[in-house]
Amino acid sequence: MERNLAVLMMVMAMMMSTSSASSLVTFIFGDSLTEVGNNNYLQLSLAKSNYPYYGIDFAGRKATGRFTNGRTIGDIISAKLGIPSPPPYLSLSPTNDAILKGVNYASGGAGILNDTGLYFIQRLSFDDQIKGFEKTKQWMKAKIGDEAANKLCNEAVYFIGIGSNDYVNNFLQPFLAAGQQYTHDEFVELLISTLSEQLLRLYQLGARKMVFHGLGPLGCIPSQRVKSSRRQCLSQVNQWVQQFNSKVNKLIANLNAHLPSSQLIFADTYQEVLDLIENPTAYGFKVSNTSCCNVDTKLGGLCLPNSKLCSNRSDYVFWDAFHPSDAANVVLAQHFFNTIFSNSPSPAPLPSS
Ligand SMILES: *[C@@H]1O[C@H](CO)[C@@H](O)[C@H](O)[C@H]1NC(C)=O
Ligand SMILES: *[C@@H]1O[C@H](CO)[C@@H](O)[C@H](O)[C@H]1NC(C)=O
Numbered sequence: 001m002e003r004n005l006a007v008l009m010m011v012m013a014m015m016m017s018t019s020s021a022s023s024l025v026t027f028i029f030g031d032s033l034t035e036v037g038n039n040n041y042l043q044l045s046l047a048k049s050n051y052p053y054y055g056i057d058f059a060g061r062k063a064t065g066r067f068t069n070g071r072t073i074g075d076i077i078s079a080k081l082g083i084p085s086p087p088p089y090l091s092l093s094p095t096n097d098a099i100l101k102g103v104n105y106a107s108g109g110a111g112i113l114n115d116t117g118l119y120f121i122q123r124l125s126f127d128d129q130i131k132g133f134e135k136t137k138q139w140m141k142a143k144i145g146d147e148a149a150n151k152l153c154n155e156a157v158y159f160i161g162i163g164s165n166d167y168v169n170n171f172l173q174p175f176l177a178a179g180q181q182y183t184h185d186e187f188v189e190l191l192i193s194t195l196s197e198q199l200l201r202l203y204q205l206g207a208r209k210m211v212f213h214g215l216g217p218l219g220c221i222p223s224q225r226v227k228s229s230r231r232q233c234l235s236q237v238n239q240w241v242q243q244f245n246s247k248v249n250k251l252i253a254n255l256n257a258h259l260p261s262s263q264l265i266f267a268d269t270y271q272e273v274l275d276l277i278e279n280p281t282a283y284g285f286k287v288s289n290t291s292c293c294n295v296d297t298k299l300g301g302l303c304l305p306n307s308k309l310c311s312n313r314s315d316y317v318f319w320d321a322f323h324p325s326d327a328a329n330v331v332l333a334q335h336f337f338n339t340i341f342s343n344s345p346s347p348a349p350l351p352s353s
């Protein structure tokens with residue numbers, strides 16, 4: 001993990017030096033942890049958050065389609081990089097100049113596997129998101145020419161955070177095929193072989209600098225805790241997630257070794273998120289074992305308009321049964337940055353006075 005973070009630090013430093021911060025272009029792929037409103041454009045999608053109390057702590061108290069009370073980790077990281085948070089892909093038209101400045105393809109309910117989140121009727125699976133990027137690249141070429149579009153795609157940074165739904169809304173839902181059809185060993189192999197093809201496809205489309213966010217301790221989210229009689233974290237689920245993370249780490253090392261000029265990074269924040277959940281008071285929180293919105297159920301778990309909110313949203317690590325609160329996202333994004341910079345080569349010692 002230390003080595004990973006050192007590599008991550010190097011790439012971030014390189015990002016900062018090759019592009020002035022304001023020209024840094026980012027493409028974001030993922031699920032409800034990073035969605036900024038794509039599902040609002042999918043008429044039949046049941047994975048939506050465009051109603052109160054989502055966004056109650058966002059600018060203008062607006063329910064934009066973010067699955068939290070305020071900002072996503074992606075919003076906070078973009079702000080720290082000095083760039084606007086990229087708009088949802090489905091809000092953009094082919095001639096829109098915004099496509100040259102970064103796009104967010106993330107979609108609530110999405111997974112690595114096409115079938116993941118099937119019961120949400122509509123969502124952009126990771127394959128759909130990659131197809132969307134392919135289309136965006138065609139639009140770019142029409143706007144600025146092939147050479148400039150290729151250069152833009154080579155220099156951009158790709159943030160990818162996906163896989164949680166392949167567990168929470170697929171493997172761990174016993175009435176869906178994957179939970180019954182596969183052992184975990186088989187399931188994780190299927191995830192990794194699918195992900196390998198997907199990352200290769202992004203590479204073929206010009207992606208070089210990719211940051212893959214590993215999964216957090218999913219056994220500790222409120223929707224999983226309710227399955228235990230004493231509301232404990234599900235250790236089996238956490239073991240599976242760590243197995244997935246360790247295999248992604250190996251996959252990424254392998255891709256880096258075989259794809260010329262690729263710079264893929266595996267950002268593992270599992271331990272940091274677990275520490276926040278196990279020691280909430282050390283981070284200024286009071287509660288981490290239930291959601292502010294008080295909607296912990298095995299199914300559902302979104303914060304509906306008739307929910308009763310907690311009295312202080314900053315006291316809770318979890319906003320609903322799946323997603324961190326704005327306050328927790330601030331801590332997680334800050335931690336991400338601190339780790340990067342604390343691992344950077346130490347500055348020259350100050351002259352002694
Ligand atoms: C998943 O869906 C995409 C289309 O979005 C398709 O190209 C791909 O072949 C599908 N994969 C599988 C394993 O069915
Ligand atoms: C959460 O943990 C606290 C102790 O820290 C405990 O009093 C409370 O009952 C727990 N809540 C749930 C929903 O299990």
Ligand SMILES: *[C@@H]1O[C@H](CO)[C@@H](O)[C@H](O)[C@H]1NC(C)=O
Pocket residue numbers: 284285312313314315
């Ligand atoms: C809410 O909780 C935060 C963090 O514990 C605290 O700083 C803030 O003062 C609280 N706000 C209110 C209105 O109690």
